[in-house]
Amino acid sequence: MTAIVIDGKAFAAKVRGQVAEHVSRLKDEHGLVPGLAVVLVGEDPASQVYVRNKGKQTVEVGMASFEHKLDVTTSEADLLALIDRLNADPNVHGILVQLPLPDHLDSDLVINSIDPAKDVDGFHISNVGLLGTGQRSMVPCTPLGCLMMLRDHHGSLSGMNAVVIGRSNIVGKPMAQLLLGDSCTVTIAHSRTADLPGVVRQADIVVAAVGRPQMVPGDWIKPGATVIDVGINRIEKPEGGTRLVGDVDYAGCAAVAGAITPVPGGVGPMTIACLLANTVTACCRANGLAEPQGLTA
Numbered sequence: 001m002t003a004i005v006i007d008g009k010a011f012a013a014k015v016r017g018q019v020a021e022h023v024s025r026l027k028d029e030h031g032l033v034p035g036l037a038v039v040l041v042g043e044d045p046a047s048q049v050y051v052r053n054k055g056k057q058t059v060e061v062g063m064a065s066f067e068h069k070l071d072v073t074t075s076e077a078d079l080l081a082l083i084d085r086l087n088a089d090p091n092v093h094g095i096l097v098q099l100p101l102p103d104h105l106d107s108d109l110v111i112n113s114i115d116p117a118k119d120v121d122g123f124h125i126s127n128v129g130l131l132g133t134g135q136r137s138m139v140p141c142t143p144l145g146c147l148m149m150l151r152d153h154h155g156s157l158s159g160m161n162a163v164v165i166g167r168s169n170i171v172g173k174p175m176a177q178l179l180l181g182d183s184c185t186v187t188i189a190h191s192r193t194a195d196l197p198g199v200v201r202q203a204d205i206v207v208a209a210v211g212r213p214q215m216v217p218g219d220w221i222k223p224g225a226t227v228i229d230v231g232i233n234r235i236e237k238p239e240g241g242t243r244l245v246g247d248v249d250y251a252g253c254a255a256v257a258g259a260i261t262p263v264p265g266g267v268g269p270m271t272i273a274c275l276l277a278n279t280v281t282a283c284c285r286a287n288g289l290a291e292p293q294g295l296t297a
Helices: 008-029 046-058 074-088 107-111 125-132 142-153 172-181 196-200 250-254 267-285
Strands: 035-041 064-070 094-097 161-165 186-190 205-208 225-228 231-235 241-247
Touching: 008 231, 008 250, 035 046, 035 074, 035 161, 035 267, 046 064, 046 241, 046 267, 064 074, 074 094, 074 107, 125 142, 142 241, 142 267, 161 196, 172 186, 172 205, 196 250, 205 267, 231 250
Parallel strands: 035 064, 035 094, 161 186, 161 205, 205 225
Antiparallel strands: 231 241
C-alpha cells in the first residue's frame, strides 16, 4: 500500500483563496475590512519569522495587518495596556500574542486578557471551556487545520476511531474535542499510556503531536489509517547539516497508511491559513453576519 499524500501546502492555498473571497465580499457588501493584530515581545528568531509570514499573508488576502513589536524588557503592565487598547479598537477583529513570551511575563495572564471574541488563537480559558462543552468558540488554528484536512479527505468522520498522541493545551486536547464534535471515538494517548503501540494500532485516524522526532514507526499504524503528523523537528543529517522531520517515521508509515501528511508541507501551512480564517470569522461574529462556510469547526 502506498499512502495518499495530503498536501497541506495546496490545501492552505485553497483556504487562503476562500478567505480572500470572504474578505472581498465583506468590503463590497458591508464596508468591513477584517483586521489582525500580532504582538511580538523580544527578538526570538523563529517568532520573528512567524510574525513576518503572518503579516505578509494577512495583507495578501486583503485584510488589515497591525504589527506591534515590543522590546524584550517590556513590562507586563505595558503589554496588558496594549492588549486593552486592541480589545477596544473596532478595526481589530483578531489579536494574537506570539508565544513564547520572555520569562518575566505571565503567559496565562496575558492570553486571558485578550477579549475572547478576538482570541483568534483560541487559547483564552473561555474559548477552551466553550470548545470543551461543544459551544461556539474560537478554535486553535493547528487543530482546526487538521480537522479541515480530515474532513476534506474522508467527508464524514462519524464513527471512526481516532487516537491523538499528545496532550498539550495547544494541539492535543483541542484536537480531541474537535474529533469528538465530529462523532469520532477518541483516545488521547501520551508517554504514560500503557501499550502505546497497541492503542495506536486500533486507530482509523492518528494525530501525532508529541514533539519527538520520528517517534511513531510504521508498524504502529493500522493498514489504511489516516496519519496527521503535527510534529516539526529539526534533526542532524549524516552528511552534515539538518533537516525537518515529523513525529512519525514518514517512509515507514506511508508504506502502511491510507493517507498521510508530510513534514514539511503538511499541517504547518494550515496554521496561518486557519489564523486568517479565524479572523474573518471573528469579524463576521462581531458584526452579526453569517459565518464563512467551510472555514470553521
